[in-house]
Amino acid sequence: MGFQSRIVLLLSCCLAVSAPAQSSGAKRAPSEGQASIPQTTSAINSITPMSERVVWYNLDAKYDAKTHQLDGSEVLTYHNLTGQPLDHFPFHLYLNAFQPTATWIREARRMGTRDVGNYEKWKDEDFGSDEIQRMEVVGMGDVTASLHYIQPDDANKDDKTVIEAVLPRPVAPGETVVFKVKFHDKFPETQARTGYKKDFTLGGQWFPKVGVWWHGAWNCHQFHVSTEFFADFGVFDVKLTLPQDQLVGASGVEVSDVSNSDGTKTVTYHGDDIHDFAWTASPRFRVGEETYQGTMGPVKMRVMMQPEHWSQEARHAKILRQSLEHFEKWYGPYPYKTITLVDPLGQEAGGMEYPTFITGDTSWWTPDGLYLPEIVVEHEFGHQYWYGMVATNEFEDAWMDEGLNSYTEVKVLDDILGKKTSVMNLFGLTAGEHDLQRLQYIGVADLDPMTRKAWQFATLNSYGGVTYGKTASVLLTLEGVIGEDTMQRAMHTYFMRYRFKHPQKDDFLNTIEEVSGKKLNWYFDQAVSGTQVFDYKVLSLESSPTNWYEKNSKEKEGETVYESIVMVQRKADFAFPVEVLLKFENGETVREHWDGQDRWARFHYLKKSKVASAEVDPDQTIQLDRNDFDNSRTREAKSKAVNKLANFWSFAMQTLSQFLSWWIA
């Protein structure tokens, strides 16, 4: 190859590299008269956009890592696809939830929170805020004076988590409008998976975010202690300026990392077809990177660990890779070019999902057989599908992201770690995901339906138990009705049909009915929309010789005929067809089907053997039963389990009494 040829080739390569950066990479912020949402694809493995892009956020923020404050400017381009003129726009200001009079804190004091207690005493570090200093609408002027806080969910006038801007004239259907916003954030010490802890920062829900026009009205709920988020898809171009010692991870792909003369650096990120943007920074992260070859193209996996957890990096990377593989195989392709997994400092920031960016949760002591890190990583990665791409309204249909995700968590982790051991397999202790999800649900089985709006649940426990545990249990039980393969096909169809959309309950349920070819209203009405409790029981089983009246009659094995009667009861109000397996002492088995419509059923047999046991749901396809212990009954009592547990308890008490006597006497 000659010199000239090499020069030409080099120039060609430079052009080839730079051309997509112009056409599909980060765009400059729009100015007046240039308001359109870019069709960039540099952050996804697709040559065309994958979502209907409603928003384009250009964010430029300077973060002070010492005071945990941030000054930012936001240029939001909004494409009015609502079909009607819009003259007022609500914005989420989530960080204002961390103020003593906010609805979030009031609810936290009443119901508790997932991690930081009940706020019995207010601390300065708990305070967070997101203040809009100025808002201008391009072509309409300064609208700061029109800004006012609204409280669409409650009458708490002190709640400042939603602010509304009123425009001087409406934005016509099909038009785009550009907002220029100056804002200032004060991060709290980590709460609700946002904020700082020591030298670690998780920047979540940190910029004014416009609501979603949803079924003819703005959907922009206040931030509640039990709610998550809802937003439109679009493009994010984000510049973060922070101290040079900070290692940064964020949603989307990194475009540049430039050092500034004042000891800061500016990192730039770009995201396509996402609906939120989060970032993290810490000087102490240790970072592992690898590439996963996805079905749509390579995915850069970035695992950012706390240094004390570095020995678990391979463990985190492994489960992330396995989750990617399973989701791509079972539900659909992962189109993004990156996935960043952050191991945060402190549990308060652990277990959170943002588009292409998730947080794990582990401790330095977590043993190999305790799969809590795997559960969290898989779960949060699953949200890339159920929330990230299938972007349901987390305020109103929490079960559709958390619940569906808990269901796929069971499927994926059971496949990777084993059905009976997908939670732990440690020193003879075993537990599986099925058990864990069911356990969450059975304590709150009769309080709330799955379809309850997230902030309207009776208690935080009910929200968690029903949204996560019950939904997973309902879908696992549904597998027994339509088949596991059909259920997987339905989930795949649902994902492919509704990715980059905002589906609702009927979209999901109708998809299942369509794929399975079965009418399932009878089930969904009870399980999804209702609060019916599922509780079946083997009421009794007995066998007596038919010749009982004969004098000097002796029972002879294989000759005496016994009348066996087995009764099965539906104790609660959830009616469901069940199988009943009866075993006789001679090894014979009989399988009965009961439609469960009546309160009880009686089965009657005349056989030359006594009935040994009866079991409702012998294949264990039902996850919803509130009490599994009474689903079976043996005629003869067996004391082994009781003896084993009593021995454990006795050992524990002996240890306690010896410990006491060691120090007292």
Add this chain to the structure above:
Amino acid sequence: MSEEKGLLQTGRSVVQRNLRYVIWFWLLNLALAWFGTLSYRGQIAPILENSLHADQFVHSFNPTAYVELLAMPQSGSMAAWTTPSYFLAGLFAMVTLLLMPGVFRQYTSEYRVSRDELCRTCGRNLWRYVRLVLLYGLSALPLTGILFGIRNALQDAAEKKALNEVLPFWVGTAMLALIFIVVTTLRIWFDLAEVDVVVRDQNAVRKSVGAGFRYMRRHWGRLIGAYAGISILALIVLIGGVWLWHILVPPSSVLGAFLISQVMMLLWLGARFWQRAVASVFYMREMLVVPSYAGFRTPETGPASVPATTPLPSPG
């Protein structure tokens, strides 16, 4: 070092010679724990005995199924079955305290103490030991309370300020080690006092407490070495026993679990008796200034009662 080894070895010989006490206390411990489980057994048996689902506890142990079991209304309130167990655990500690004078009597005697003498010694020293345990409580509770308070404060401070997540754990562990040494020191002090009360038939327990304190202070290094060594051995027995339980015993073997757990309990109990024997041996070597006393006789001469009105002089 050799002297300390001698203390440990002699103490062990004393325990071995009088192994029956360890066996009795172990049987008592087992019996009380068994009674304590009756209520628990009574509550879970109706749920489990006829259920196939109970197999989850037989071939492995599923913690989620156990939580479900305890949370069931049919299981009744936890207090209903934990209270009797806790009461009987406390009772064992009390019974140990009240029978300990007899054990010390034997450990400081070269002949086999008769049952009558053992009972007399226990009865004679009952109120003295109650006073001793009250004094011990008055010393130990405030001290350990303060130390645990310091531990929590240091751990909280480490959690708040240290960047390294592991540091609070080590701070807490170091403080626990310190608390262990302090409480073991108290235990040595009062073990010596308990021996002194028995050997000298000391009615004024404050004198025994004073003597115990003086000797514990003078010989702290030797004694804490012996006590801490035995305690560490006991901890190894407990951890090793649980590990062997996990490795050797099939999940479904209730008998295997029972046997290995009881061997652990027996060894654990033996460890504490070893410490008491060390205290007795030390006392006889170092604290008994009078060559012989009325209650410490050789088998040839036979036992005789110690007149309560003529106590031996306290060791200086």
